[in-house]
Amino acid sequence: MSIVLPHIEALATYALGEQPPEGVPSVKLNQNESPYPPSPRVLQALRDMSEEELRRYPDAACVELRKSLSAKLGIEAERIFCGNGSSEIISLIFKVFIGPGGSIALPDPSFGLYHTVAASYQAASKAVPTREDFTVDVDGLLASGAKAIVLVNPNAPTGLLLSSGEVERLVSGFPGLVVIDEAYIDFAEPGASSLELLSKYSNVMILRTFSKAYALCGARVGYCMADRSLIEALEKGRDIYNVNAISRKLAVAAIEDAGYVNDTIARSNRSRSELTARLRKMGFDVLPSQTNFVLCAPPVQEGITAKHIEERLTEAHIFVRHFDHPRLRGMLRISIGTESEIQQLLSELVRILA
Secondary structure (H helix, E strand, C coil), X not given: CCCXXXXXXXXXXXXXXXXXXXXXXXXXXXXXXCCCCCCHHHHHHHHCCCHHHHHCCCCCCCHHHHHHHHHHHXXXXXXXXXECHHHHHHHHHHHHHHCCCCEEEEEECCCCHHHHHHXXXXXXXXXXXXXXXXXXXXXXXXXXXXXXXXXXXXCCCCCXXXXXXXXXXXXXXXXXXXXXXXXXXXXXXXXXXXXXXXXXXXXXXXXXXXXXXXXXXXXXXXXXXXXXXXXXXXXXXXCCCCCCHHHHHHHXXXXXXXXXXXXXXXXXXXXXXXXXXXXXHCXXXXXXXXXXXXXXXCCCECCECHHHHHHHXXXXXXXXXXXXXXXXXXXXXXXXXXXXXXXXXXXXXXXXXC
């Protein structure tokens, strides 16, 4: 008899992007990481860490980081919660607000981790199909009957942004918790964030991460903003010292160098526009992304499929993402890289299609 709980035994592990082999020069465009290094201030903060900061337990309330975020965002520190990556906060949402037997609804396709975490907490996740053009069906979400709704905005892996008006219609029309995951909001058009809804609705929670625009995937720092009552509930459910001393210090340093971050975001967005234009010229159908990646379908060509292209690119040590999802099997997700990496990708695509 297995000592593993049956629902965990049956759980499928969340699929991550393939890692390039160590020591082999590669172009890694499959996990939406920043192609640029963190701010020089971040690297200096890492060098300046003292032995005492490593030897002592960190501040349990993560006060310094919350104050920095409060000053940056104009939101009270008491309405901010910091976590070990936004993935920890996602787990806490199920632990604190959903529970076994509860349910969430989210667009389909979207960030698959929510389905995996729901299953691990014995909660149901209802996939509400997006429209034919992959835009979010707000009415379908409102009619789902779920206990909570999750909206990744801009969505992943489509890169599409739901308008502010439609987001507010969703929040105002739903009686339960609405989680808005803004992992990619820094790459979206001005005014795209739903932050202003926090002052109008008590049922909304906004998630963000330092992994994308701030180039701190390895540090694992995320945060969320919500009504004080929701933040207090998360505090009760979290592990002690959930954000380590090193990571929180690096995050504060990243916030303080807004000029550097804004510059790398602008560079990524320029590369996204260039990549989109070049792919379309080659016959790819590219969705209008507002993230640091694009979702595209290759031109119809005998013997050439999205999976085939991914395999050929991998042979050339260029890594992009293919999903085994009914609506995504004919598409590829390509993270935005440096100008040089994008050129290597395009050159290889020309050879494959030829």
